[in-house]
Amino acid sequence: MTEVYLNSKFVGTVDSAQDYIDQFKGERRKGSITSNANIYHDEKADEIRIESSKGRAVRPLIVIKDGVSSLTEAHLKQLEKGEITWSDLIQQGVIEYLDTAEEENSLVAIVEDDITPEHTHLEISPMDMLGLTTSLVPYGNFNQSTRLNAGSKNQKQAIGFYATNYAVRMDTDVNLLHYPQKSIVNTMMHEISNYQNHPVGQNITVAVLSYEGYNMEDAVIINKSSIERGLGRSSYFRPSVAEELRYAGGLIDEICIPDKEVKGYKSERDYRYLEKDGIIYSEAKVTEGDVIIGKTSPPRFLSSLDEYNLASSTRRESSVAVRHGEKGIIDFILLTENEEGNKLIQVRVREQRIPEVGDKFTSRHGQKGVVGLIIPQTDMPFSSSGTNPDILFSPQGIPSRMTISHLIELVGGKVGALGGRYIDGTTFDAEPEKALRKELLAMGFRENGTETLYNGHTGEKFKAKIFIGNMYYLKLKHMVANKLHSRARGPIQLLTRQPTEGRAKEGGLRLGEMEKDTFVAHGASLLLKERFDSDKTKVPVCEQCGIIAVHDEFKNKSYCPICGDNVEITNVELAYAFKLILDEFKSLCVYPKLQLKNKY
Amino acid sequence: MTTIPKEIADSLPKALLEDLKEKVKSLSQTKAKKVMETVHQEYNKARVEPGECVGLVAAESIGEPGTQMTLNTFHFAGVAEMNVTMGLPRIIEILDGRKELKTPMMEIFLKKPYSKGKDIKKLAMNIKETKLNEIVTEFVINVADFIIEAKLNKEKIKDLGMREATLLTILSKEIKGATVKKKEDSLIIKPRGKSDSLNEIYKLKEKIKGTYVRGVKKISQVLPVKRGEEFIIITAGSNLKDILKMEEVDTSRTRTNDIFEISGVLGIEAARQAIIDEVFKVIESQGLNVDVRHIMLVADTMCIEGMVKGITRYGVVSEKASVLARASFETPIKHIINASLVGETDKLSSVVENVMLNQPVPVGTGLPGLITKVK
Numbered sequence: 015m016t017e018v019y020l021n022s023k024f025v026g027t028v029d030s031a032q033d034y035i036d037q038f039k040g041e042r043r044k045g046s047i048t049s050n051a052n053i054y055h056d057e058k059a060d061e062i063r064i065e066s067s068k069g070r071a072v073r074p075l076i077v078i079k080d081g082v083s084s085l086t087e088a089h090l091k092q093l094e095k096g097e098i099t100w101s102d103l104i105q106q107g108v109i110e111y112l113d114t115a116e117e118e119n120s121l122v123a124i125v126e127d128d129i130t131p132e133h134t135h136l137e138i139s140p141m142d143m144l145g146l147t148t149s150l151v152p153y154g155n156f157n158q159s160t161r162l163n164a165g166s167k168n169q170k171q172a173i174g175f176y177a178t179n180y181a182v183r184m185d186t187d188v189n190l191l192h193y194p195q196k197s198i199v200n201t202m203m204h205e206i207s208n209y210q211n212h213p214v215g216q217n218i219t220v221a222v223l224s225y226e227g228y229n230m231e232d233a234v235i236i237n238k239s240s241i242e243r244g245l246g247r248s249s250y251f252r253p254s255v256a257e258e259l260r261y262a263g264g265l266i267d268e269i270c271i272p273d274k275e276v277k278g279y280k281s282e283r284d285y286r287y288l289e290k291d292g293i294i295y296s297e298a299k300v301t302e303g304d305v306i307i308g309k310t311s312p313p314r315f316l317s318s319l320d321e322y323n324l325a326s327s328t329r330r331e332s333s334v335a336v337r338h339g340e341k342g343i344i345d346f347i348l349l350t351e352n353e354e355g356n357k358l359i360q361v362r363v364r365e366q367r368i369p370e371v372g373d374k375f376t377s378r379h380g381q382k383g384v385v386g387l388i389i390p391q392t393d394m395p396f397s398s399s400g401t402n403p404d405i406l407f408s409p410q411g412i413p414s415r416m417t418i419s420h421l422i423e424l425v426g427g428k429v430g431a432l433g434g435r436y437i438d439g440t441t442f443d444a445e446p447e448k449a450l451r452k453e454l455l456a457m458g459f460r461e462n463g464t465e466t467l468y469n470g471h472t473g474e475k476f477k478a479k480i481f482i483g484n485m486y487y488l489k490l491k492h493m494v495a496n497k498l499h500s501r502a503r504g505p506i507q508l509l510t511r512q513p514t515e516g517r518a519k520e521g522g523l524r525l526g527e528m529e530k531d532t533f534v535a536h537g538a539s540l541l542l543k544e545r546f547d548s549d550k551t552k553v554p555v556c557e558q559c560g561i562i563a564v565h566d567e568f569k570n571k572s573y574c575p576i577c578g579d580n581v582e583i584t585n586v587e588l589a590y591a592f593k594l595i596l597d598e599f600k601s602l603c604v605y606p607k608l609q610l611k612n613k614y
Numbered sequence: 615m616t617t618i619p620k621e622i623a624d625s626l627p628k629a630l631l632e633d634l635k636e637k638v639k640s641l642s643q644t645k646a647k648k649v650m651e652t653v654h655q656e657y658n659k660a661r662v663e664p665g666e667c668v669g670l671v672a673a674e675s676i677g678e679p680g681t682q683m684t685l686n687t688f689h690f691a692g693v694a695e696m697n698v699t700m701g702l703p704r705i706i707e708i709l710d711g712r713k714e715l716k717t718p719m720m721e722i723f724l725k726k727p728y729s730k731g732k733d734i735k736k737l738a739m740n741i742k743e744t745k746l747n748e749i750v751t752e753f754v755i756n757v758a759d760f761i762i763e764a765k766l767n768k769e770k771i772k773d774l775g776m777r778e779a780t781l782l783t784i785l786s787k788e789i790k791g792a793t794v795k796k797k798e799d800s801l802i803i804k805p806r807g808k809s810d811s812l813n814e815i816y817k818l819k820e821k822i823k824g825t826y827v828r829g830v831k832k833i834s835q836v837l838p839v840k841r842g843e844e845f846i847i848i849t850a851g852s853n854l855k856d857i858l859k860m861e862e863v864d865t866s867r868t869r870t871n872d873i874f875e876i877s878g879v880l881g882i883e884a885a886r887q888a889i890i891d892e893v894f895k896v897i898e899s900q901g902l903n904v905d906v907r908h909i910m911l912v913a914d915t916m917c918i919e920g921m922v923k924g925i926t927r928y929g930v931v932s933e934k935a936s937v938l939a940r941a942s943f944e945t946p947i948k949h950i951i952n953a954s955l956v957g958e959t960d961k962l963s964s965v966v967e968n969v970m971l972n973q974p975v976p977v978g979t980g981l982p983g984l985i986t987k988v989k
Contacts, residue, residue: 534965535670537978546972589972602947604954612988 016055018062031055031062035119038064043077043107054115065113072111073142074104075122075135083126083136084108109138140442141202149203151378152426152439153419161417164380172376172488173248174214184253184348184360189367189491191216192247197486198430199423202440215378215488216245217431220424221395221403221467222481224410226387233386234375235406237394245404246369246489250496251345251362254334256307258357265312267332269293269359272310278331280305285333287344293359294344301341306361307334334361338520339498341365365495372494377485379420381411393470395480402470403482420485422447425463427484429453511549511590522548549590557582560607562596584610619647622654630657665981669915670965672908676893679902680705704896708889711916711924713874718852720833723867729844736775737862738836738847740829744774746785747823750801755815762803762819776828788825792818830856854879877922885922889913936960938967 016031017024028034035055041047051066076085085108092098103109112120112135120134129136141149147166148154154162173189180190194213197204204210218240229235236245258267270292271285284305287298292308300306310329336342342365352358369375369385376382394402412420419439426437429450438445455461464479499517506513513522525545533542554563556574558581563574573579586608599606618638623631634653638646662668683702699707699716707715723729728737747753752765771781778796785794785801795802805818835850852870857863858879870876871892877885890906890913897904915930916923923929927944934940937953937960962968965975974980 530969531670531674534975534977535667535674537665537667537980539974539976539978539980542969543972543974543980546969550972587972589970592971595970599950599954602950604950609959 016060016062018064020064021067022063028062031060034062043110045105045107049104049111052111052113052116054113055119063115065115070113072113074109074111074138075120076138077107077110078123078129078133078136081129081131081133083129085136110135139202141440144441146203146207149201149441150207150209151419151441152197152199152201152437153422153444154201154441155444156418156422157379158416161380161415161419164382165378165417168376168380168382168490169214169378169488171490171492172214173491174488175212177212180251181346184346184362185251186253188251190249190251191489192249193244195486196436198484199426199437199439199486201438202443215486217427217484218245218404218487219401220377220405220407220483220485220487222407222409222412222424223395223467223476223478224408225395225406228387229383229406229408230386230410232381232383232408232411234383234408235387235389236369236375236385237391237402237404238388239391239402240404241369241388246373246375246487248367248489250342250365250367250493252340252342252365253360253362254306254336256309256334256359257352258309259311260354260356261312267309267311268329269307269309269357271308272331272333273329276310276329276331277313280331280333280335284335293347293349294361296344296347298344299342300336300344300363302336302338305333305335306344306363307359309333336363337518339517367493367495369489370494372498374490374492375405376488376490377407377420377423378488379417379423380415381407381417381420382490383407383411389470395467395470395476397465397467397482401482405487409481421481422450424481424483424485425450425454427486428459428463428482429457431484432457432459506549510594511551513548546589550587551590551593552585552587553593554583555586555608555610557584557610560609561605562593562608586610618650622650625654626657665978667965667977668911670977672911675904675908676705676897676912679897679900679904682902683896683900700896700899705893708873708892708896709912709916709925711873711922711926711929715852715872717850718832718870718872720847720849720852720854720857720870721868722847722849722857723864724845724847724862725864728862729846729864731840731845734838734845734847738838739774741833741847741849741857741860742836743829743831743833743851744827745823746825746827749774749776749781749827750823753819753823755812755819757812760805760815762815762822764801764803764822766799766801768799774828781827784827785825788827789822792822830860833857873922877917882917882920882922886913886917889916889922934964936962936964936967938962938970939964942966942970 015027015029016034018026018028018034032055035053038047038053042049042051048066050072051064052070052072054063054065055061056063076083078084085103089098089103089108100109104111121132122135122137123129123133124137124140126136144154144162145166147169148162150169151157151162151165154165157165173191175191175194176188177183180188191214193216195216196210196213197215198217200210224230225235241247256269258269260266271288271290272279280303284303285308287294287300287304287306288308289295294300294304294306309332311332313328313330340363342363344361345364346362348360348362350358350360367373369388371385371388373385374382375385391402395406396402423439425447426439426445430437433453437450451461454463459465460479462481463483464481467476467480467482468474469476497517501513501520501522504513504520504522515521515524530542530546533539533545554565554572555561556563556577558577559574561574561576563572563583565572571579572583574581574583596606596608618631618635626634630653634650638649641649680702683705697717698704698719703716722741724734724737728734746764749767749770750764751767754763754765755761756763766778771778782794782796782801789803792803792805795804803818803822805815830853832853833849833851837848837850838845839848840846852872852875854868854870854872854875855878857868858865869888871888873885873888873892876888890909893909893912894904894906897909912925916925919933923933925931927940931940931943934943937949937958941947941949941953960967962971962973963976965977968975968980
């Protein structure tokens with residue numbers, strides 16, 4: 015007697031568990047039970063559990079009948095001709111979906127040759143174990159799994175051709191590659207996923223060698239002429255948004271060229287690109303601080319007295335300007351309204367990004383690196399045929415990472431480029447390396463992919479033969495232009511008077527606790543003081559009660575709030591943050607008394 | 615015989631001076647003089663200069679290698695079931711001045727006949743603490759008579775070489791609030807008070823399971839090991855005081871990793887040395903290289919009060935003179951409030967306070983000042 019549960023509810027018992035399960039599976043393959051239902055025999059508890067609920071992970075497998083795969087040549091031919099589809103195979107019981115529980119009762123063969131009488135299912139392809147991006151790595155079965163992960167992660171960050179309607183889209187923070195190419199070395203997944211219609215990389219010539227040391231520690235050297243021909247060139251789009259907000263009391267923002275009387279008026283120059291409607295014109299070349307959308311807002315506190323006294327416009331300036339450190343060309347302007355019916359303006363700024371030192375590039379094998387040097391074609395190594403590499407990749411990146419697929423792709427790319435064809439690099443099912451070597455040899459090259467190269471500076475022949483070939487390289491979205499940051503002077507925080515934090519706020523770089531310790535350890539006491547001077551202030555202190563006094567700017571006189579103005583008041587220089595902590599002490603009803611003493 | 619010039623003799627420490635005297639003996643007068651002068655020079659060069667920030671350099675020198683340390687415990691070589699806390703957790707344990715160690719341990723060295731292996735097993739068994747539940751097969755609560763019956767494991771007792779009479783006397787001494795009697799193969803434990811709550815007798819039953827029967831208290835495991843030519847006993851658990859009382863033990867070399875015990879039994883100087891040794895052992899075992907003098911400085915600050923104090927807000931930090939320095943370490947509000955209650959004054963004489971005020975720190979170039987008052 016075996017208990018049967020349907021979606022965790024007891025429904026009855028059966029005498030023979032195996033017969034019941036066989037019957038169930040038979041009916042499911044026939045199609046009289048939904049293909050979404052799975053059955054699992056828990057032998058320890060002697061229970062049968064049938065699941066048809068949603069939210070289970072299921073995967074398709076080929077059914078094996080009597081030790082033979084039920085997917086036959088006939089099926090394949092029909093599929094090729096388009097006479098049957100996937101769902102037909104499921105209806106015929108050739109393919110079925112197993113959930114994690116039913117998988118426990120099954121024995122799955124990875125390839126057809128492995129099938130024994132015990133096997134119940136066959137993988138559709140051994141590549142099934144990989145996800146979408148991971149199966150885009152060619153020759154992935156030659157790699158360590160961590161590299162495969164890294165490779166697929168990198169591909170997700172690549173700049174490509176993300177949507178065909180990009181010109182009318184308002185996406186935040188988008189990059190677009192200018193000359194995307196189909197990859198020479200492909201996997202099956204490239205075809206399945208329609209990858210070749212929206213590629214993310216370019217096929218380039220890679221030489222594996224060190225050159226002047228500018229490609230050590232994962233850096234790459236790029237050929238300047240290749241960049242001028244369009245290698246890795248991309249555009250960066252970023253929208254700015256302005257909205258005419260409505261406030262209490264019928265007040266409303268106004269999109270216009272701000273009046274000179276407006277509070278916080280920038281300068282005439284900043285508004286120079288604005289047209290009459292207060293919006294910038296298309297194709298204007300803007301830099302940091304230029305106003306894109308002119309806007310004014312009503313005054314913040316209506317009841318405030320001085321706002322009443324000044325009869326003229328007291329509206330605030332609230333324009334949208336180009337952010338700090340950014341530049342570009344106005345690309346696209348969208349005028350619309352939002353759900354509340356407020357006027358909404360979106361302006362997209364475009365900037366061309368030509369590869370520069372510090373931009374990040376990667377192959378598809380987790381071999382990422384930043385540009386270390388851009389050298390003219392004349393200084394690049396060259397082969398006897400006059401070929402120059404586009405990128406110099408350091409051989410030091412290979413041994414510790416063991417990315418064999420990187421090397422095979424390089425040979426494969428070379429064969430493909432020379433032979434004018436695509437190479438199939440599907441994981442577990444690729445064109446064998448041996449065949450590639452043979453083909454390369456037949457085309458008059460060394461079979462291992464090396465060539466004699468000459469030093470680009472001196473023209474001397476390199477003693478070693480250099481491994482050179484073609485690879486698919488991707489430009490990643492991390493570009494220095496988005497990250498470069500420095501500051502000498504700049505904005506400070508209102509509360510602490512210390513510099514702001516972060517690139518977006520043009521912030522300072524923090525000299526932290528441990529960095530402070532190094533100064534102390536060196537005994538560089540005065541240098542340390544200077545470093546921490548960013549929030550220093552002069553504070554009047556009452557000598558009698560030791561509390562911070564008040565300085566009256568109008569009368570140019572200091573007085574103590576406790577002792578009056580008949581006491582000696584001395585100016586003391588200290589960190590504003592310390593003045594703040596004294597205030598906090600006072601709020602705790604702790605009296606912090608400063609006892610002053612002459613330093614000398 | 616060369617004499618050492620007075621100005622050199624006065625400025626060198628004693629140990630170095632003795633060493634120098636010995637080395638210089640065989641040299642001629644002029645050569646010896648030159649050697650002595652060089653030694654003097656080198657010695658002065660090696661000394662820490664005034665204003666050098668030794669504490670912080672020590673902290674950095676221990677802290678930086680600390681980031682590279684592998685965490686967790688280390689398994690005792692070859693022998694199962696004996697773990698030793700090593701690495702960063704152990705360092706933290708020592709420097710925090712924890713009273714309860716994760717793995718207290720002793721290395722017991724033995725005197726002559728025993729160190730050659732005489733009766734080593736028996737000795738080890740004598741050291742190991744035996745508890746009541748190890749020699750009892752079954753505890754039964756007799757609800758009718760309101761007593762606990764403990765069935766003795768005769769074989770085990772024989773193995774331990776104990777007589778039942780002695781067992782009885784020990785137990786009557788150790789178990790408080792109950793009388794112990796013998797009846798056939800069992801012990802009858804009867805609570806003295808007139809309580810008849812089942813709960814209480816159950817509690818008593820659980821309590822007496824851990825009653826000390828024989829051996830040295832707190833030593834939970836023993837392991838005789840041959841080290842070099844002699845046998846020593848490694849134990850888990852530590853009880854220096856009682857171990858040193860034993861005749862067979864070589865008191866001059868026996869050691870424990872419990873610093874508080876050392877401080878209690880052998881005094882503060884021994885504890886200081888123990889801190890140095892223990893910290894250095896960990897750092898060395900990780901293959902790192904830290905100068906001992908940094909550790910010595912830490913050990914000194916921990917022991918300077920005459921008792922071992924950890925580098926925590928309850929220990930060394932609470933001794934700091936400056937309110938602001940204490941407040942900047944941990945629990946600031948507590949320190950500020952307490953300082954305000956007694957009206958403490960901060961002289962701003964150390965580093966942290968001056969960083970807070972943005973004043974030059976009194977270290978290195980910030981240290982020298984004018985003695986003459988400027989009028």
